[in-house]
Amino acid sequence: MAKLSSSEEALTTQFGPHLNYPPREGYPGRDEPDKIVETHCCFCGMQCGIKLLVKANKVVGFEPWEEFPFNEGRLCPKGVQRYLQNNHPDRLLHPLERAEGTGFQRTDWEHALSRTVSEIQRIQSQYGPDAFAMLSGVSLTNEKSYLVGKFARIALKTRNLDYNGRLCMVSAGAGNKKAFGLDRGSNNYSDLKHAEVVMICGTNVSETFPTLTHWLWQARDNGAKLIVVDPRLTPIARTADLHLPIRPGRDSALYGAILHQLVKHDWLDHEFIDNCTSGFDETAAAVKDYDLDWAERVTGISKEKIMRAAEWWGRAKTSFLMHARGIEHHSKGVENVISCINLVLATGRIGKPYCGYATITGQGNGQGGREHGHKCDQLPGNRDIENPEHRRYISEVWGIDEKELPGKGLTAYELMQAIHRGEIKGLISICFNPVVSLPNNNMIREAVEKLEFYCAIDFFLNETAHYADIVFPGSLHEEEEGTVTTAEGRVTRIRQAVTPPGEARTDTEILLELARRLGAGKHFSFGTSEDIFNELRVASKGGTADYFGITYEKIEKNMGVFWPCPSLDHPGTPRLWEDRKFKTPDGKAHFNAVSYRDPGEVTDAEYPVILTTGRVVSQYLSGTQTRRIGRLVDQYPEPLLEIHPKLAAQYGITDREIVRVVSRRGSAEFPAQLVETIREDTVFVPYHWAGKKSINQLTSGHLDPVSKIPEFKVSAVRLEPLGKRAPLPKQDSLQPSGGSPGHPSPKPPPVHELAQAPKESAP
Amino acid sequence: MLLQFKQEEEFFMDPQRCIGCHACEMACAECETNGQTPMVSVDYVDRYYTPQTSVQICMHCEDPACAKVCPADAIQKDEFGIVHSANTARCISCSNCVYACPFGVPKKAEPMQLMIKCNMCYDRTSVGKKPMCATVCPSGALWYGTREKMRELRPNSTPVNTFRFGKQSVKTKVNVMMPKGSTELVVD
Numbered sequence: 001m002a003k004l005s006s007s008e009e010a011l012t013t014q015f016g017p018h019l020n021y022p023p024r025e026g027y028p029g030r031d032e033p034d035k036i037v038e039t040h041c042c043f044c045g046m047q048c049g050i051k052l053l054v055k056a057n058k059v060v061g062f063e064p065w066e067e068f069p070f071n072e073g074r075l076c077p078k079g080v081q082r083y084l085q086n087n088h089p090d091r092l093l094h095p096l097e098r099a100e101g102t103g104f105q106r107t108d109w110e111h112a113l114s115r116t117v118s119e120i121q122r123i124q125s126q127y128g129p130d131a132f133a134m135l136s137g138v139s140l141t142n143e144k145s146y147l148v149g150k151f152a153r154i155a156l157k158t159r160n161l162d163y164n165g166r167l168c169m170v171s172a173g174a175g176n177k178k179a180f181g182l183d184r185g186s187n188n189y190s191d192l193k194h195a196e197v198v199m200i201c202g203t204n205v206s207e208t209f210p211t212l213t214h215w216l217w218q219a220r221d222n223g224a225k226l227i228v229v230d231p232r233l234t235p236i237a238r239t240a241d242l243h244l245p246i247r248p249g250r251d252s253a254l255y256g257a258i259l260h261q262l263v264k265h266d267w268l269d270h271e272f273i274d275n276c277t278s279g280f281d282e283t284a285a286a287v288k289d290y291d292l293d294w295a296e297r298v299t300g301i302s303k304e305k306i307m308r309a310a311e312w313w314g315r316a317k318t319s320f321l322m323h324a325r326g327i328e329h330h331s332k333g334v335e336n337v338i339s340c341i342n343l344v345l346a347t348g349r350i351g352k353p354y355c356g357y358a359t360i361t362g363q364g365n366g367q368g369g370r371e372h373g374h375k376c377d378q379l380p381g382n383r384d385i386e387n388p389e390h391r392r393y394i395s396e397v398w399g400i401d402e403k404e405l406p407g408k409g410l411t412a413y414e415l416m417q418a419i420h421r422g423e424i425k426g427l428i429s430i431c432f433n434p435v436v437s438l439p440n441n442n443m444i445r446e447a448v449e450k451l452e453f454y455c456a457i458d459f460f461l462n463e464t465a466h467y468a469d470i471v472f473p474g475s476l477h478e479e480e481e482g483t484v485t486t487a488e489g490r491v492t493r494i495r496q497a498v499t500p501p502g503e504a505r506t507d508t509e510i511l512l513e514l515a516r517r518l519g520a521g522k523h524f525s526f527g528t529s530e531d532i533f534n535e536l537r538v539a540s541k542g543g544t545a546d547y548f549g550i551t552y553e554k555i556e557k558n559m560g561v562f563w564p565c566p567s568l569d570h571p572g573t574p575r576l577w578e579d580r581k582f583k584t585p586d587g588k589a590h591f592n593a594v595s596y597r598d599p600g601e602v603t604d605a606e607y608p609v610i611l612t613t614g615r616v617v618s619q620y621l622s623g624t625q626t627r628r629i630g631r632l633v634d635q636y637p638e639p640l641l642e643i644h645p646k647l648a649a650q651y652g653i654t655d656r657e658i659v660r661v662v663s664r665r666g667s668a669e670f671p672a673q674l675v676e677t678i679r680e681d682t683v684f685v686p687y688h689w690a691g692k693k694s695i696n697q698l699t700s701g702h703l704d705p706v707s708k709i710p711e712f713k714v715s716a717v718r719l720e721p722l723g724k725r726a727p728l729p730k731q732d733s734l735q736p737s738g739g740s741p742g743h744p745s746p747k748p749p750p751v752h753e754l755a756q757a758p759k760e761s762a763p
Numbered sequence: 764m765l766l767q768f769k770q771e772e773e774f775f776m777d778p779q780r781c782i783g784c785h786a787c788e789m790a791c792a793e794c795e796t797n798g799q800t801p802m803v804s805v806d807y808v809d810r811y812y813t814p815q816t817s818v819q820i821c822m823h824c825e826d827p828a829c830a831k832v833c834p835a836d837a838i839q840k841d842e843f844g845i846v847h848s849a850n851t852a853r854c855i856s857c858s859n860c861v862y863a864c865p866f867g868v869p870k871k872a873e874p875m876q877l878m879i880k881c882n883m884c885y886d887r888t889s890v891g892k893k894p895m896c897a898t899v900c901p902s903g904a905l906w907y908g909t910r911e912k913m914r915e916l917r918p919n920s921t922p923v924n925t926f927r928f929g930k931q932s933v934k935t936k937v938n939v940m941m942p943k944g945s946t947e948l949v950v951d
């Protein structure tokens with residue numbers, strides 16, 4: 001709907017991010033809560049157990065949940081502060097409607113719903129059903145992920161549904177399906193405990209999955225060697241036995257070179273390769289030229305280090321390999337993943353105690369949310385929307401004619417490109433902030449500006465929702481019952497601690513009401529989240545992600561159940577592949593040959609420096625939640641440009657000097673942070689910020705041909721020092737000296753007071 | 764179960780494992796006793812060279828320098844070896860404790876001008892719970908439990924509670940994890 005209805009500054013003043021700090025003495029009632037709710041953190045894929053303290057329908061504090069087996073009370077700073085998203089001054093409390101020149105005005109539910117439905121109907125009758133798209137996200141529970149999938153296909157009748165897992169898990173998912181025929185970490189983390197070698201590839205564990213650090217140290221305390229592959233010396237790499245500082249975008253060259261050494265030295269499990277796998281010969285042939293000299297040249301890692309990694313991996317009897325976005329956010333994301341899996345299969349170390357392999361799922365429900373159908377090519381149970389048998393089964397469960405079930409739609413970035421081209425005219429989004437999180441976001445913003453109608457469901461007004469015509473105030477994590485599936489594949493229970501405040505409604509209620517008004521009510525007669533889960537169980541039955549044997553009661557009794565769990569008497573599957581029966585059509589694990597190729601963009605004279613992006617420990621994804629929590633912002637208030645002193649010296653860049661970083665797609669200015677802990681050819685900027693501070697103005701839209709994940713981890717840039725020093729950020733307010741302890745609670749006017757309700761509902 | 768101080772449980776620090784996440788600081792600040800001020804500090808050693816951070820809590824010395832130099836007798840060690848924050852009625856804000864502590868722990872809190880420091884979550888430990896920082900620490904840099912369990916968990920490390928500053932030796936209630944076989948930590 002065209003440009004912003006008000007300036008970014010005005011919208012930010014009204015809707016935040018404002019910083020929430022607890023009062024000095026804590027929230028009233030914390031010592032005598034009405035209830036203590038055992039639930040989980042709302043952030044990353046670890047899904048740490050946490051107890052929320054509730055008083056008068058408000059979350060007033062937390063207690064560690066020491067009995068929950070994964071984290072035993074441990075939390076990262078985001079987990080400690082997670083309760084402050086509740087009771088937040090920026091919380092949306094009633095529906096909003098775009099108001100030209102002034103931002104948004106308060107509206108009522110009837111108007112918001114009826115206008116949305118009439119716009120959907122208008123756009124679809126004018127341009128066809130696929131001209132209205134939906135974007136979703138995997139901070140949503142399994143129930144909501146399933147519901148979104150069903151809603152888009154049956155109520156919206158569009159094929160164009162995709163989700164923010166497209167920026168997260170899809171490379172790992174595609175790689176795992178190719179190799180194993182199933183997409184889940186093969187092991188839970190207890191298999192780390194006695195692994196001899198642990199190799200973590202492209203994962204800044206201590207900042208992005210801090211509570212996993214304990215498990216790595218547990219392995220090391222028992223004698224494991226830790227290998228970390230990362231262009232930066234991250235906190236976990238600092239203590240590793242071997243750090244391989246790889247040149248961004250060259251991952252498959254490293255793993256190909258290691259496979260070359262495994263073959264050369266016969267560090268192979270021939271029994272496993274012969275009996276349980278296929279494709280080994282072609283895969284080995286593909287790396288026959290990848291000797292150490294070649295690998296050193298391509299990866300920028302010394303051949304001694306590569307050889308040491310190969311030898312440690314090759315000679316080990318037990319091992320665990322994990323990877324994350326560092327190898328997956330690439331135009332070769334799937335190739336990088338399968339080149340890692342090839343190392344696991346070549347040594348046969350899978351399906352046995354302390355022999356593990358897993359991607360580390362990033363988002364809270366990155367695992368469960370990628371299984372049950374709000375992905376453009378997928379149906380529940382991790383079924384394929386183009387497989388006739390799968391379509392038939394789900395159509396039966398949903399009670400529709402299979403012909404009514406839309407086909408495969410566009411992936412997230414491609415969907416935005418289609419909006420930009422004018423092919424998609426309407427959008428509804430939930431749990432996704434593409435203006436911050438997608439690459440090349442100047443294009444994304446232009447695309448959103450072209451929408452004829454855009455409706456957002458969120459609990460805070462995220463930066464993409466600034467462009468909305470209608471905003472529905474939805475629910476926070478702690479405002480609905482449900483389940484999520486952790487990075488380990490453990491299905492856990494999310495508890496409703498409080499009900500949505502003001503006029504806000506649960507996401508589920510909003511979707512069900514829209515479905516009813518779109519004429520699909522008979523397919524959406526769920527009374528509770530558990531009703532939705534029970535339908536999900538049936539819909540997933542027989543799929544690779546089979547939840548049929550999992551019930552709320554069983555999850556609660558066992559503190560989680562690992563899928564697959566095909567029957568009610570099944571205990572769940574913490575470790576996959578013990579029976580060596582893989583889910584591929586031939587029942588074997590598949591090697592996949594990987595020939596190295598360069599990333600989508602390589603440096604040249606005009607753009608001579610590699611830019612890579614990632615996260616910091618105190619922020620989460622696009623920052624919709626964490627940029628509103630005071631102490632998390634204080635810890636790392638602004639994005640910095642990490643640069644090696646030698647590279648900085650080439651440009652005369654000094655510490656805290658503002659540097660303009662320019663790519664083919666855009667530019668942005670950041671204070672330089674000179675550190676010797678990054679490669680000399682690479683700079684790093686974290687991506688959690690919006691607007692002028694967003695590094696995604698620069699990142700590229702190169703996509704993996706299979707997974708369609710964008711290549712966030714490699715762009716070519718040039719650096720332009722501006723000769724100005726950035727002002728020092730305010731003193732760390734965590735420190736007691738030099739200022740008053742505690743914080744004044746900022747008190748922006750509540751949103752509902754700023755935007756007056758119209759006297760009457762619009763017709 | 765009787766809710767009381769578990770004398771068999773001890774505090775173990777392993778600063779080498781600190782990942783600089785600040786979860787301990789933020790969890791500590793949640794305590795209403797501190798008024799949102801953390802009693803544990805996490806700092807970069809030198810970010811230019813390394814992401815290494817160092818975490819510091821009160822070591823609860825056997826013979827606490829802070830208490831010895833306090834002219835108002837405001838700082839007391841209790842029967843469990845916990846060195847408590849200054850008694851606010853007695854503290855005269857002289858900062859002697861701030862300068863005397865070999866670990867740099869006590870702070871003078873503005874604007875009350877009173878000394879504050881970690882009391883090992885006395886509100887929690889006195890009823891058998893673990894201190895908040897050691898409960899949430901995701902890396903095991905801060906850990907609280909029995910010596911026996913620690914030995915089982917970290918067979919290659921030894922808890923040390925003797926620190927040598929020049930000719931002076933300081934013994935503490937809190938242990939620091941050192942390579943196996945170590946007996947003291949020489950600071951100078």
